[in-house]
Amino acid sequence: MTVVREPHLYVGGQWIAGGGTDSEVENPATEELAGVVTQASPAVVNLAVASANAAFDGWATTPVAERAAALRRLHEVITQRAERFAELITLEQGSPPPVARKLHVDTPLAVLAQTAEALGEFPFRSELGNSVILREPVGVVAAITPWNLPLHQIVVKVVPALAAGCTVVLKPAALTPLTAFELMRAFEAAEFPAGVINLVTGSGGDVGDQLTRNASVDHVSFTGSTPVGAQVAAAAAETIKGVTLELGGKSASVVLSDVDDALLAKAVKVTVANCYLNGGQTCTALSRLIVPNDRLPQVEELAAAASAKYVPGERLGPLISAGQRKEVESFLGSGEARVITGPVELPERGHYVTPTVYSGVDPDSRLAQEEIFGPVLVILSAESDDHAIAIANNSRYGLGGALWTGDPDHALEYAARIRTGQVDVNAAPFNPRAPFGGYKASGIGREIGDYGISDVLEIKAVQL
Structure with a gap:
């Protein structure tokens, strides 16, 4: 079996050294080594946030039609590389090949296509009496994703945020990071502007916590267990930033x-x-x-x-x-x-x-x-x-x-x-x-399509 090696992270439109120690990825179906991935140092995490901030104004003011076209290009690239994504998911997550393709790849492709369609129809501006209501991107979104659906959970967070005009720093799960690297190559091939999407790796307790507490991150979108979600919400509250929490279920x-x-x-x-x-x-x-x-x-x-x-x-x-x-x-x-x-x-x-x-x-x-x-x-x-x-x-x-x-x-x-x-x-x-999301201890906010876009927008009233 060929071991996948990822020695660089994608930050500011470039592949750079992670600055941290390497981490091994296990194939859970065989217990063999599946990959070796570089980890982000605190300095590289800060660089990723700075890159997302530097790219924000340009991406937020990009016409909606151009953002939608970029998402459609991304959909085309992932579709062309669907088998590679399915192979990686089977390798690092253990999903049987038919499930890896249908659940793990085809489902997020459908979400991506529908989000691009929703973006073309989204009411970023409306009128209410003598007021114009503007819906504006919140800023930099930190997306912290789980291991159970390595591609889908990234897509449902990152794609609506990009559609809204936000820029993103992605931290994939430490157990299943390989798919995220392939997705960055897809973004690169789809010609997204530098800094609009950035990839950092590491543990939730280190890199995830650093992103959550960073004052230059405007919103945190987290999927994981309810106890960890509570910790994320508490850490985000220190800098009064919004959170989207998709947590446990029964x-x-x-x-x-x-x-x-x-x-x-x-x-x-x-x-x-x-x-x-x-x-x-x-x-x-x-x-x-x-x-x-x-x-x-x-x-x-x-x-x-x-x-x-x-x-x-x-x-x-x-x-x-x-x-x-x-x-x-x-x-x-x-x-x-x-x-x-x-x-x-x-x-x-x-x-x-x-x-x-x-x-x-x-x-x-x-x-x-x-x-x-x-x-x-x-x-x-x-x-x-x-x-x-x-x-x-x-x-x-x-x-x-x-x-x-x-x-x-x-x-x-x-x-x-x-x-x-x-x-x-x-x-x-x-x-x-x-919309996708939960009541009670299952979370806060909604993901997917129009509702995922709305979740990372600020609302401004302009009286005329």
């Missing part, structure tokens, strides 16, 4: 009592697939399946059969690290509920865990309340539809969710009662222009 898939057998089977199949997607390492994973009491035996049989199709090392990828595997394993065999899935054979190498479905779960238990971030589904039973909604809302999180109903006429009524940022009804498709 999403519920709610099956109402009016579903027929066919829709019930679909609900279970889709919920298991969503829970296990990306090795269970998605913040929107449907990790709680809530069903009517009288359908529980049928649901258990369906869920066990669906889970058995996810073979580790084939359809199911690894967890990102040995540490993450240990954390997920701490939930397994806890004795809190019944395991309805059988044992599976795990590959000899790689950070794989057994995909597991629990039933008879107490809604207040650790299994039902904590974000596991692995292929673990819990089934809970409800006495009524109202009880099912109450169980769904019995969570500190509020990021995603699903609703299954045989009566489309009251779908919106029930979806509105679920306290989350998004709800998919009967497996409705992902909308790459709709």
Whole structure:
């Protein structure tokens, strides 16, 4: 296996020495060395922020049509290099190749295309009585991204910020930085102006914290765990800067009592697939399946059969690290509920865990309340539809969710009662222009499309 080596960072439109020590990147599917990446020294981090500030006025005043054209060029370059991006994601994140292409590359490409379209229609100027309302870019945005979706999570932060007229300093996750380097080459090929996008690497505790506290950074967009998100918000408050926080989730898939057998089977199949997607390492994973009491035996049989199709090392990828595997394993065999899935054979190498479905779960238990971030589904039973909604809302999180109903006429009524940022009804498709974000401990602000652009704008009233 060829080891990817990245000895330079992209700052101010140039590839420069990082100034820090090198860091190794592991392939979680094989536990072999995948890459060696330079780290940014504090001086280089400050240089990246200064470069973004120097480029801001020019980019902010670039006509909207030209910014949209630049995004379309970027879309074309990434499309041409899609297989390379998918290969890197499989290498550093462990995602099986089909998932790496469809989830990790095609989805952010759709978001990028829709953001460019949204930009052409965005109301940067409107009128209200004798006032002109101007929506202006906030300035320099620090984008701090996670390891579970190395390309997508960058795109949903960086692209709307650039569309808004902001400049960006990107810090990718230390576990999956290789994709970010390839993305910088795509920006370079798409001929973005120097300093508009900058790449620095390092740990969240060092480089991420430095960016967050830097007075010359105007907004921080962070995706990660809720505890770290709270730390980011507190650090950003020192310089009174805005934050976008996309944090944890414990999403519920709610099956109402009016579903027929066919829709019930679909609900279970889709919920298991969503829970296990990306090795269970998605913040929107449907990790709680809530069903009517009288359908529980049928649901258990369906869920066990669906889970058995996810073979580790084939359809199911690894967890990102040995540490993450240990954390997920701490939930397994806890004795809190019944395991309805059988044992599976795990590959000899790689950070794989057994995909597991629990039933008879107490809604207040650790299994039902904590974000596991692995292929673990819990089934809970409800006495009524109202009880099912109450169980769904019995969570500190509020990021995603699903609703299954045989009566489309009251779908919106029930979806509105679920306290989350998004709800998919009967497996409705992902909308790459709709807002994405959470309630409660799942975060602050919204990403993607028009809403991602709005999140990094200041609003000015000019009275005439």
